[in-house]
Amino acid sequence: MAPQETLTLVGNHDESARDAFVLNLKWHINLDLSPGLKTVFDGKATKAFKAKNGRAPETRHEMRRQMEQEPYFQMWGSLWSTAQTLMWQSGETKFDRMAPNLESRAKVKGPKKGSLRTDPNMEVPRYVTAVDIHGQPGGYGLELDDNDISAGAMYEQGMLLYGKGQGQRGSGTPPSAVIRYLNENHPEFAPTSILDIGCSVGGSIPDYAKAYPNAVFHAIDVSAGMLRYGHPRMEAEGIVVHFSQQNAEHTDFKDNSFDLIVSNITLHEVSHKAFPHIMKESHRILKPGGIMAHLEVPLRNAKMDLYNSWYRDWSTHYNNEPFWGKLHDMDVIEPITNAGFKKDQTFDQFVPTSNDDGTWWIFGGQK
Numbered sequence: 001m002a003p004q005e006t007l008t009l010v011g012n013h014d015e016s017a018r019d020a021f022v023l024n025l026k027w028h029i030n031l032d033l034s035p036g037l038k039t040v041f042d043g044k045a046t047k048a049f050k051a052k053n054g055r056a057p058e059t060r061h062e063m064r065r066q067m068e069q070e071p072y073f074q075m076w077g078s079l080w081s082t083a084q085t086l087m088w089q090s091g092e093t094k095f096d097r098m099a100p101n102l103e104s105r106a107k108v109k110g111p112k113k114g115s116l117r118t119d120p121n122m123e124v125p126r127y128v129t130a131v132d133i134h135g136q137p138g139g140y141g142l143e144l145d146d147n148d149i150s151a152g153a154m155y156e157q158g159m160l161l162y163g164k165g166q167g168q169r170g171s172g173t174p175p176s177a178v179i180r181y182l183n184e185n186h187p188e189f190a191p192t193s194i195l196d197i198g199c200s201v202g203g204s205i206p207d208y209a210k211a212y213p214n215a216v217f218h219a220i221d222v223s224a225g226m227l228r229y230g231h232p233r234m235e236a237e238g239i240v241v242h243f244s245q246q247n248a249e250h251t252d253f254k255d256n257s258f259d260l261i262v263s264n265i266t267l268h269e270v271s272h273k274a275f276p277h278i279m280k281e282s283h284r285i286l287k288p289g290g291i292m293a294h295l296e297v298p299l300r301n302a303k304m305d306l307y308n309s310w311y312r313d314w315s316t317h318y319n320n321e322p323f324w325g326k327l328h329d330m331d332v333i334e335p336i337t338n339a340g341f342k343k344d345q346t347f348d349q350f351v352p353t354s355n356d357d358g359t360w361w362i363f364g365g366q367k
Contacts, residue, residue, distance in 0.1 A: 152229020
């Protein structure tokens, strides 16, 4: 039996050239032009706010409204949004050309190591369907037919360019920060049952599989297209993953099912109302002694100076991520303890990746 083919969007000459243009444009905007925003913020915009209001600005919301009037910000923001649109268009071009072949290759041939379970009757939450998160065409919940993988293919392609375009050129992956935290704080912890919440295409699972080779993985997401794309990817890598289309607010797993529950840059995309339900459900399905560890972008608005609080809030208002700011204002420990975790068993801290080339925000608790 031939091994399962690996899915990927491979650009031809012109498509690869377009990717290179988009990537270099994003580098220019984020690495070369962004520093100019602080000059405008500290000088012209802050002075204008004081002249108008008779006091210094106090919140990022006040400065967002002020900065929206500044030509430099208007230029920068227009370029940023244009580059984001070009990024998705670049992925669409490859996907449209390769779609028939990709859908055929997405069908797992022969005996399966893991499994895939979708639910055609599932109601995808409005906080996913109401906006095209990150500007991804059709959004995460795009479902063109019963075999559609476009949401997963587009997501993977977009995130490859997006991360590099932010200047993230190191080799330390986000999940390595969670693994580092667990190794340093729970050196004897050896989970054999792991759940990835909001798994998208399963991109974080290989890191956990390498760290915990005896574990069986379950992965859930509300997007069937993401799961259909992720399943053959994990089969090709030989990792046993049971994908199922489920809402993390209320799953069909039994009580005390998992040693470890993780999410990977997911919770800033769920609603403020959904967040405590996810914490409560995670507590229910964790085994006694099990650990819940959520990884997020390392932002805490309460601990930032005013400029960075404003700058880091870009995605809330201009990149279709309306819950971003809410999460980074939140005291995450309160809904975690309300879900049943004891406060002295919770954690909320920034943790470097395995090779110290980046830092991520990790929070959760032990049951």
